[in-house]
Amino acid sequence: MKKKIISLLMCLMLPLSALTACAPGNAQNSGADTTAGATTTTVADSKSGAVKEPKYIFLFVGDGMSHVQINAAQVYRGNNTEGEVTTKSLNFTQFPEAGVATTHDATSFCPDSASTATSLSTGVKTHSGVIGMEKDKKTVVPNISEKLKAKGKKIGIVSTVTINHATPAAFYSHVASRNDYYDIAMQMAESGFDYFGGGSISQATGKNKDQADAYGVLESKGYKVIKTKEEIEALNSFSGKVYAMSPVLQDSGAMPYSLDAKSDGVSFADFVKKGIDVLDNENGFFMMAESGKIDWAGHANDALSGISDVLGLDEAVQVAVDFANKHPDETLILVTGDHETGGMTIGYAATGYDTAFSILNNQKLSYVAFDEMIGKMKEEKTNMTMADVMPVITENFGLIAPTDAAAKDESKKAFVLTDYEYKKLENAFAESMKAEDKRSSDDEAMLLYGGYDPLSVTLTHIINNKAGIGWTSYAHTGTPVPVYAYGAGAELFGGSYDNTDIYKKLAELTGI
Numbered sequence: 001m002k003k004k005i006i007s008l009l010m011c012l013m014l015p016l017s018a019l020t021a022c023a024p025g026n027a028q029n030s031g032a033d034t035t036a037g038a039t040t041t042t043v044a045d046s047k048s049g050a051v052k053e054p055k056y057i058f059l060f061v062g063d064g065m066s067h068v069q070i071n072a073a074q075v076y077r078g079n080n081t082e083g084e085v086t087t088k089s090l091n092f093t094q095f096p097e098a099g100v101a102t103t104h105d106a107t108s109f110c111p112d113s114a115s116t117a118t119s120l121s122t123g124v125k126t127h128s129g130v131i132g133m134e135k136d137k138k139t140v141v142p143n144i145s146e147k148l149k150a151k152g153k154k155i156g157i158v159s160t161v162t163i164n165h166a167t168p169a170a171f172y173s174h175v176a177s178r179n180d181y182y183d184i185a186m187q188m189a190e191s192g193f194d195y196f197g198g199g200s201i202s203q204a205t206g207k208n209k210d211q212a213d214a215y216g217v218l219e220s221k222g223y224k225v226i227k228t229k230e231e232i233e234a235l236n237s238f239s240g241k242v243y244a245m246s247p248v249l250q251d252s253g254a255m256p257y258s259l260d261a262k263s264d265g266v267s268f269a270d271f272v273k274k275g276i277d278v279l280d281n282e283n284g285f286f287m288m289a290e291s292g293k294i295d296w297a298g299h300a301n302d303a304l305s306g307i308s309d310v311l312g313l314d315e316a317v318q319v320a321v322d323f324a325n326k327h328p329d330e331t332l333i334l335v336t337g338d339h340e341t342g343g344m345t346i347g348y349a350a351t352g353y354d355t356a357f358s359i360l361n362n363q364k365l366s367y368v369a370f371d372e373m374i375g376k377m378k379e380e381k382t383n384m385t386m387a388d389v390m391p392v393i394t395e396n397f398g399l400i401a402p403t404d405a406a407a408k409d410e411s412k413k414a415f416v417l418t419d420y421e422y423k424k425l426e427n428a429f430a431e432s433m434k435a436e437d438k439r440s441s442d443d444e445a446m447l448l449y450g451g452y453d454p455l456s457v458t459l460t461h462i463i464n465n466k467a468g469i470g471w472t473s474y475a476h477t478g479t480p481v482p483v484y485a486y487g488a489g490a491e492l493f494g495g496s497y498d499n500t501d502i503y504k505k506l507a508e509l510t511g512i
Helices: 002-012 016-022 067-077 113-122 144-150 181-191 214-220 229-233 268-279 293-299 303-326 357-362 367-380 386-397 410-415 419-432 443-449 454-467 500-510
Strands: 056-062 097-102 154-159 195-198 224-226 242-245 285-291 331-337 481-487 495-498
Touching: 056 113, 056 303, 056 500, 067 303, 067 357, 067 481, 113 144, 113 500, 144 154, 144 181, 144 285, 144 500, 154 268, 181 214, 195 268, 214 224, 229 268, 242 268, 268 285, 268 303, 285 303, 293 303, 303 331, 303 357, 303 454, 303 481, 331 500, 357 410, 357 454, 367 386, 367 454, 386 419, 386 454, 419 443, 419 454, 443 454, 495 500
Parallel strands: 056 285, 056 331, 097 495, 154 195, 154 285, 195 242, 224 242
Antiparallel strands: 097 481, 331 481
C-alpha cells in the first residue's frame, strides 16, 4: 500500500503532459517532441522503481560538444522561417534526465581531451595531456572499463577518430603523455577488451617507424583485425575479440566526416550496432562511443561539419535507444561532451538578431575534403588564379562573387559576397597558394586562419557568419557540458556537478 501511495505522489509531481505515463501499462515517451516534424523516440519509463544496477551501459561522448553544438544541430534541422522559427529536437535531448558538468582539469579551465576523458573514466583531475594518471604523472588510476571488465562485463571502445587518440585511450590506457601513441596501442592490445571500432591506429609502427606493427601485435593477442565492410557486417557474439577499422579513412586516419561520408560506407551508428552484436552476453557490457570529429570541426571553425557529426552521434544514440527498448529495466544510456571547442555561438555581430541556417545547405563538403580538392587543382595547374577557384567555391559553398552575373539574381542575394568578404577571400587565396613554410605566421595570421589552410577556413568563416554563427577560438573553451541520461539509474545524473562525478555516479551504480 505504501508503495502505491509513493507512486501516486510521484505522479502528482509530474507536469500535466507527463501524467499519462503513470497510467497502468503505459510507457513514458521520453523522446516525444512537440516541434513540427520531429522524430519521436519511444523508451520505457526509468523512474518507476528504485535505482538498480544497469546490466548494459552506453557512454556516448561528443568530443568538443557543448550546448551550442547540440542546439545548432537542432536549429539546422528545424525551421528558420521568420514567424515560424522552431528547433527540431535530437533524440537524446529528450531523455528524461539532464544535467550539466564542469570540465576544468588540474591545470586549466580550458582543458584538453586527455584530462577530461580521464576525469570521465577515473574520477580524478589531472594535467592536460595526461591519460589515466594522477597529477604526479606517475600514479596509475584504474578506469571504469578495467573495473567493469574485472566484474565480468564485456567492454567496447568506439571512436570516429584514431582509436589510440586521447578520449578512447583514457578508457583503456595509462600514459604520461597523450602523444605516446605507440605505447597506447600496446596497452590496447594488452587490455583484453572485447571490441574496438572506428578509426585507425596512429603511429602503428612507432614515432620513428621502427617498432613492431601494432596491428600484428593485436592479432598476436587474439584480436581479429578487420578492415572491410563485409567483414564488419558479419560480426556477431561469436566473433571473439575484435578490432574493426573503418574501410574508408580521412584526415590523420580518422573516419570521414558525416558530411563527406558515402551512403554505402560504415557509419558511427553502424560501429555501435556491431559493437552491441559482439558484446551482448548474459553478464552485460559497457560501451564508450566517441564522436571525435565534432571537436576537429570546432578547431577548424567549420560549423556544418560539426553539426553533421552531431547528427551522426544522434543516429548512433538511436541504435542504443532501440536496444534499450528491448531491455528497458537493464540499460543506461549517457550522452555528454568532454569539453567545448571553438567558442561557437549562435549569433554574429554583423547579423544582429538574425540567423539563416538554411545558407549552410549550400556547403557540400568539409574543410578537409575541400583542401584535398584544391590540392589536386594545384597539382594540375601551377599558376592557379582566383578566377580558377571561384567556380569551385560557388559549386561547393554556394557563395557568389559580387562581379558574377548570378549576383544580379535576387533569389541568390543571401549568397553574394560583399566587397569586404570577397577581399578577405582574395587575401586568403593568395596566402593559401604559398608553400606552407612560406605563409605568414604572425599574430594576425593566427587570428585569421588559426594554422588551417587560409582559403578553406576563410570560406567556413564567411558562410558561418552569413548563417549567424560566430567563433571565438581555434582551441578548447571552459564552457560546461550537458549530460543526458535514460534508463536504469538515470535519475542520478540530473543537476549540476563536476565531470569527475560522472565516473563516481557510475561507480555507485555498478558497485565498483
